[in-house]
Amino acid sequence: MSDAAQPTAAEVRAAAEAVKTALDRHLAAVERRSGEDDPAVYEAFNQLAAAAEVYDELLYDRYDEVTPFEIPGADDSLPPYAGPEEPNAISVLIRRDYAVAEPQRLLAQAQRVEAVEYDGGAGEEAAATVHGSLGVLFGEFEPDEIASRHKEFGLEEGDSTLWVTAADEPAEPGEWLEAPFEQADPQRVVCRFDVSAVFDEDVSDDIDEEDDLEFGRAEAEDGDEDLEPLDAER
Known part of the structure; x- marks a missing residue:
C-alpha cells in the first residue's frame, strides 16, 4: 500500500x-x-x-x-439494524434442515397417514416414495410438530435459523409467495436465533477439556511425579 x-x-x-x-x-x-x-x-x-x-x-x-x-x-454477523424504530409489521423467516436418516420409517409414517386419510382405500400412491412421503407428512403436520417429533418420522436434525425482520407495512396477499426469502434485508433483522451442531460440539469440547484439566490437577495433588502434562487442544 x-x-x-x-x-x-x-x-x-x-x-x-x-x-x-x-x-x-x-x-x-x-x-x-x-x-x-x-x-x-x-x-x-x-x-x-x-x-x-x-x-x-x-x-x-x-x-x-x-x-x-x-x-x-x-x-x-449481521450489519447494524437500520429498520423502522416502531415496525408496523414483521416477517418471521425460518429454515430447518433435516437428513432423511431412516427412509423406511418415513415411508411407514406417511403410509399410516394415508391409510387414515383414505380409510384403507385407493389414493395411497404418494406414500410409496420418499419425496411423496415428505409431502404427505408436511401436509398433515405443522412444521413445529415435525421438529418436535422428527425422530418418529425418520429424520435427523441439522442446522436451523430464525430471523425476525421488520417491515413498514404488511405485505399484500400473495405478494412474496413465489420467492419468500429473496427480499430479506439483513439491516432490517430485529433478532436472529441460530441452532447448529457446531455450537454443541464447541461446548462439549470445552467441557471435556475442563474435565481433563481438573483430572490432571487432582492427579498432581496426589504426588504422582511421573504425570505427563495434559495438552489442551484449542
Missing part, C-alpha cells in the same frame, strides 16, 4: 475511540438485558464487532500491527 493510501494517525485514533464507545454500549446493553436473547445485546455485539474490525484494519494499514483479540462470529 502506498503512503498516500495509508490511513492517517488521526483516523486510527478515531477508530480506537469508536471501539471504546462500542465497548461501553455493549456493557450497558448486557447490564440492562431483558432476557437471554435480548436483541439490544445482539445489536451491541454486532456494533462492537464492526468497530473492532475497522480498527484492526486501520491499525494494520498504518502501523503494520494487529490487535491481540478477535470477536467470534464477527465475519458472519
